[in-house]
Amino acid sequence: MLLTQGTGWTSGSRWAMIEVTDESRIEEIVLHIIRWVRKNLEGEPFQLLFPVKNRQIGGVTMDSPYLFMRTKDLHDLENLRGIYGVQGLVKDGKGELVTLSQRWMNKLIARVKGNARDWYCGIRQGSFVRVIYGPQRMLCGEVIKLHRNGMAEVRVGLKVRELRLKAPVKALFNMDHVPKGERNYYYNGE
Amino acid sequence: MEKSKRQYEIMSDHRSEGFWKEDPEGSLAGRHLVSAETFAADDWQASPNRKLSKMMFTIAQEQPERFLELVGYLPFSVQDIFLQYYLLGRTQEQIGELLECGQTAVWQNLRAGITEMARVIAGDEVERKEGEQQKAIVKVYSSSVGSFVLSIDDRSLDLHFSPGTIDGAVRRGE
Numbered sequence: 001m002l003l004t005q006g007t008g009w010t011s012g013s014r015w016a017m018i019e020v021t022d023e024s025r026i027e028e029i030v031l032h033i034i035r036w037v038r039k040n041l042e043g044e045p046f047q048l049l050f051p052v053k054n055r056q057i058g059g060v061t062m063d064s065p066y067l068f069m070r071t072k073d074l075h076d077l078e079n080l081r082g083i084y085g086v087q088g089l090v091k092d093g094k095g096e097l098v099t100l101s102q103r104w105m106n107k108l109i110a111r112v113k114g115n116a117r118d119w120y121c122g123i124r125q126g127s128f129v130r131v132i133y134g135p136q137r138m139l140c141g142e143v144i145k146l147h148r149n150g151m152a153e154v155r156v157g158l159k160v161r162e163l164r165l166k167a168p169v170k171a172l173f174n175m176d177h178v179p180k181g182e183r184n185y186y187y188n189g190e
Numbered sequence: 191m192e193k194s195k196r197q198y199e200i201m202s203d204h205r206s207e208g209f210w211k212e213d214p215e216g217s218l219a220g221r222h223l224v225s226a227e228t229f230a231a232d233d234w235q236a237s238p239n240r241k242l243s244k245m246m247f248t249i250a251q252e253q254p255e256r257f258l259e260l261v262g263y264l265p266f267s268v269q270d271i272f273l274q275y276y277l278l279g280r281t282q283e284q285i286g287e288l289l290e291c292g293q294t295a296v297w298q299n300l301r302a303g304i305t306e307m308a309r310v311i312a313g314d315e316v317e318r319k320e321g322e323q324q325k326a327i328v329k330v331y332s333s334s335v336g337s338f339v340l341s342i343d344d345r346s347l348d349l350h351f352s353p354g355t356i357d358g359a360v361r362r363g364e
Binding site: 001002003004005027028030031034037038046057058059113116133134135136137138139157158159160161162163164165166167168169170171172185186187188189190 | 266267269270273274277278279280284287288289325326327328329330331332335336337338339340341342343347348349350351352353354358359360361362
């Protein structure tokens with residue numbers, strides 16, 4: 001996921017790497033960083049790459065142990081260290097910030113974007129899927145209709161009600177590998 | 191007196207945890223007597239609710255078929271709560287919103303459901319729920335989640351960061 005604020009990047013702008021204390025709470029940490037940005041970098045250009053490899057029943061798996069951020073002045077990010085879950089910015093042996101070029105980051109961003117495509121690749125009408133974003137997160141169901149605009153209608157059969165969810169295909173995880181006899185809304189395998 | 195009672199509870203909890211690890215079903219059925227004075231106090235503290243929840247999570251994780259069998263004795267609406275909470279790691283708020291009953295009702299049903307399961311384990315006559323209930327169809331529309339690039343001012347941003355329960359989901363095969 002690439003989180004952004006503002007525009008106006010120069011071709012030479014570089015990215016800093018952020019080390020976190022606990023990957024198992026990465027989503028909370030990213031939310032804390034976003035709140036910090038809203039408060040301390042209001043109106044300034046900012047980007048944060050949240051490099052997710054997988055989103056499944058076990059939580060988020062990272063493609064890299066770091067988060068990647070850029071602003072107009074990377075030294076503005078020194079104060080991130082005070083945020084819950086942030087260990088600090090990655091520095092070299094001399095205490096200088098380790099920074100990455102946009103060219104390098106473009107490759108990483110493309111890879112992370114590809115990871116997301118893998119989740120919903122192959123989803124068709126009749127597919128068994130898991131919802132991975134939103135209030136219906138983790139529920140499983142069957143795709144009953146696919147629309148050309150990228151939206152899918154999913155039927156989730158609970159015990160007391162049937163949910164008809166209309167959501168982007170990108171918000172679903174293809175679970176067609178699950179045997180038909182094990183497909184239910186509370187399937188908890190990967 | 192208050193200090194002694196707290197110490198007793200701590201020792202009792204510690205011993206209960208030990209029995210639970212050896213024999214989860216027996217612990218729920220109350221087959222083990224606890225003599226608090228025999229064991230040294232430790233610093234493990236948990237509210238009774240948290241302890242019960244951890245016990246149920248252990249059953250779901252280590253005896254999944256037994257967990258599903260026990261859930262089958264609960265009313266259908268409560269089954270939906272247990273399946274979402276323990277197997278999918280959905281929070282009480284998320285479940286309450288889905289079932290239109292509120293987080294407090296979800297919590298109350300979790301407690302009541304565990305009590306009912308304990309009765310089943312203890313051998314009480316409890317009717318197992320069979321068949322299917324007539325279902326209401328609820329339509330939900332979620333339009334903007336799943337985008338790779340998001341503005342931090344996007345209204346759907348929070349939907350991409352839904353929390354899970356403290357223990358997470360019970361994962362099949364673990």
